[in-house]
Amino acid sequence: MKLYHKWIYVLFSIFVAALLIYSYSLIDLNxxxxxxxxxxxxxxxxxxxxxxxRELSSYIYIAVVLVLFYFHWLFTKNYKVVSFWKVVIPLLFLGVSSYPLLSHDFFNYMFDAKILTFYHQNPYVMRPLDFPSDPWLRFMHWVHRTYPYGPVFLPITLIPSFLSFGKFVLAFYLFKATSTFFYLAGSLSLFKMNKKWAIFFATNPLVVIEGLVNGHNDMIAAGLALIGIYFLFQKKNLFSRTFFLLSGGIKYLTIPFLILSREKKHILNKIAFSLLVCLLLYLSITQEVQPWYFLGILPFIVFFEGLISKLSLFFAGLLLSYFPYIRFGEWDTPWKINLKHQIIIGFLVANAVYLLPKLKTKFFKR
Structure with missing residues (x-):
């Protein structure tokens, strides 16, 4: 049995290393x-x-997602005998070293902080486009907008930006390390409460791809929220609300966490979850369905394990919705975006059909 476990960890580490290498397949050509x-x-x-x-690459990506879900299922199912650190350490290395192959936002985080630390200007007023001689603009997107995030995210990004001294490569990996740090902090907070929750979160494919590889700041918001939940159950209300407020200050989506109660069946927890879902629906309808937004749902595993643990089909649809991008290139035509929506809706419907027979049970329970 121990030998079996050993080989599972080895295979998982090899797979994570392969994912790390694959992440550089869409490195910016510049x-x-x-x-x-x-x-x-x-x-x-x-x-x-x-x-x-691209056809081969798209098949590889689909295989990556499927294997991620297999390991996620395997580790969560056997959480009692799974070593938390033997699973998480390879993922930490992935988080720090991988390339955000599906995200342009990551580079905007870097430049927005650089506006303040290097150019000593206000990113809420100045745009990347206002610095036309900066060499980083060669691989930047969304250079026309000012800083769109909350007041908490900017101070966090100033740390890696300042420590990089304007050097791109150093800034790149320091920013990756920052996102990975909050992944670890959130995972450890869950581990102190419930090992199963920690394994579920740490190995969740949505977390691995959107949080660790793509480095979206929603990972930081989720990590802060999980720290807040830990303090909530430690009956340290001031610390708890402070971390919830910090989480909401990243990009506002996790503001509903502020009303959470340590009593798991309390109506406020259902209201908080419902508010977050409403915010996600609003953004998806008025703007675009962005898979990384749904990272904010995962901390609710503490309150609604029966529901959150059964959303894997939907999460798979979110990740597989990148197929048009990987197979055909940029989101530059309506049919690619429509195909993305069809994939997400298809998996959402499949997940709903899967849940229908279980509606008689109480999902909103531990």
């Missing part, structure tokens, strides 16, 4: 990172896969 000859050869091979062998 970005080299390093000038080492071996790295450039490897980068060129990965670029050929990501940009010029």
């Amino acid at each position: 970005l080299t990172l390093f000038n080492d000859e071996l790295w450039l050869l490897a980068r060129d091979s990965l670029v050929r896969l990501g940009y010029f062998q």
